[in-house]
Amino acid sequence: MTEVVVTGYGTVSAAGIGVPVNWDRVCAGAPTAARDPELTGIPVNITCRVPGFDAEALLGRPEARRTDRTTQFGLVAAREAIADAGLEPHAWDGARVGIVMGTSTGAAGTYDREYVRYFEEGPEWVSPTFGVTAPMNLLAGYLASAFGAYGPNLVVTTACAAGPTAIGTARQLLVADMCDIVLAGGAEAPLTGLLVSSLGQMGAMSRRLADPAGASRPFDAARDGMVPAEGAAVLVMERSADARARGVQPHGVVAGYGASADGYHMSAPDPEGRGAERAIRMALRDAGLSAADIGHVNAHGSSTPLNDVTESRTIARVYDDPVVTSTKGVLGHALGAAGALEAVHTLLALETGMIPPTANLEQVDEQITVDVVAGEPRKHTFEAAATHSFGFGGQNAVVVFRRP
Incomplete structure (x- = not known):
């Protein structure tokens, strides 16, 4: 089978923006969970929120105003991944560049905000841009517009399996020769009152309110639930032969899915x-x-x-x-x-x-x-x-x- 490799990656998470800071904190084993001041009043409000994310500074005011936080994370992670791969979107054949992104809740923050406007202020206060901000497919659509990627453009939504589903799907597109480059990954900004309340009500979240940093403790005998988080990661995927032709050393081979x-x-x-x-x-x-x-x-x-x-x-x-x-x-x-x-x-x-x-x-x-x-x-x-x-x-x- 055609060998597919990863030539670039980018991340946004509660550890910060960019792969180096993320990897440093992950290797340090330093938790990011904390009581969320934006969810004050919700009984269980421990989350892992991206710190200091300024969409206008990172993306410009027009892009920040017309995109949901989920899409903003995806755009920032994709930009880092493309640079890491040594690619320049203005120089690539956009018709041969695809995008496959995964998400679970999509534009949760936008839905929350506009529902409040609709029910509390009336239909005339609903944003006219709601229809081009909230739909899940726009996560990939905005990336296509930002980077000139005109090939297959997909969003997969397989809950918490969405990221690997996107990577596996991207590999299939490359093997089938439908693309030469695919940006694949996942983005999520689910830390809304509605979603966090629901997770708390169903008993899925940790209730370690006196020790929020210790709330997420996989495999530990004292674990009592998950801690919801936000962020994004994007991988640049190519066929191995194409990466070699560009003189690029891959990060790894996507060997199986x-x-x-x-x-x-x-x-x-x-x-x-x-x-x-x-x-x-x-x-x-x-x-x-x-x-x-x-x-x-x-x-x-x-x-x-x-x-x-x-x-x-x-x-x-x-x-x-x-x-x-x-x-x-x-x-x-x-x-x-x-x-x-x-x-x-x-x-x-x-x-x-x-x-x-x-x-x-x-x-x-x-x-x-x-x-x-x-x-x-x-x-x-x-x-x-x-x-x-x-x-x-x-x-x-x-x-x-x-x-x-």
């Missing part, structure tokens, strides 16, 4: 992990690798009681003792952007030989038997790694990366 549905429950994982296992085995088969070839797994590791145990059992059953981490202990759970951020973390671990710790992991749950990194980064040389993402609706996606 697998996806599945649990078909079990809308918010709880299949307790046997059968859907997750199908996605993992599909990705390994697609990559032409065995379970023993995977030296590292960037786990979904959501910090919820059910998911962490189910995922760890699946890892133990499928793989041959990989080194495991979850970066959600630092960045929280960015829903549709989480898997894209974790794809970047997985590539960085491959490149640096450094696996970041799982923040706040003080005592591993006795039901979890896999080798989870805690405390400090671990040096570990490996040739291939997998990143897992599992979402509401029982949607699963797994990507396998290997060294170029």
Whole structure:
């Protein structure tokens, strides 16, 4: 099969803007969760919010005014990724450049704001730009306009599996020769009163209100729920031959992709992990690798009681003792952007030989038997790694990366 590589990446998260600051904080295991002053009055209001994000300064006033925060994150991450890949949009053949982005809640902030205007102030106060700001497809549409990408333009929405779904779909477009370059990833800005209230009401969020920094603690015996987050990550993907022709050293090879549905429950994982296992085995088969070839797994590791145990059992059953981490202990759970951020973390671990710790992991749950990194980064040389993402609706996606 045609080999596809990642030649650039960009990130926005609660750790800050840009890959270097994100990677530094993830490796330091320094949590970003805090009580959210924008959600005062909501009983459970611990989140991981992007600090100091000034859309007008980063994108210009016109672009900032006509885009939702989710799209703004995507634009900033994409700009970094393109520069990292050594590409110049004004010089590329835009008809051969595609975009595949993932999201779960889309323009949640815009919907919240305009609903309030409609019900409290009346229809005449609804923004005339709502129809070109809120629809989910515009996440990819605005990226196409900003960067002159005129090829296939898609938004996939597979809940928390959206990032890897976008990466896998982008790989398929490149293998099919429908594009020469694809920008792929995920973006999410879900920290609205409505969504956070709902997550709190359903018992999905951590209630560690007296210690918000310690709230997201994947695989820990004392974990009590996830911490919602926001952010974005975008990867530049190309065929290996094209990258070589440009003289570019790739970050890694997108070796395999697998996806599945649990078909079990809308918010709880299949307790046997059968859907997750199908996605993992599909990705390994697609990559032409065995379970023993995977030296590292960037786990979904959501910090919820059910998911962490189910995922760890699946890892133990499928793989041959990989080194495991979850970066959600630092960045929280960015829903549709989480898997894209974790794809970047997985590539960085491959490149640096450094696996970041799982923040706040003080005592591993006795039901979890896999080798989870805690405390400090671990040096570990490996040739291939997998990143897992599992979402509401029982949607699963797994990507396998290997060294170029």
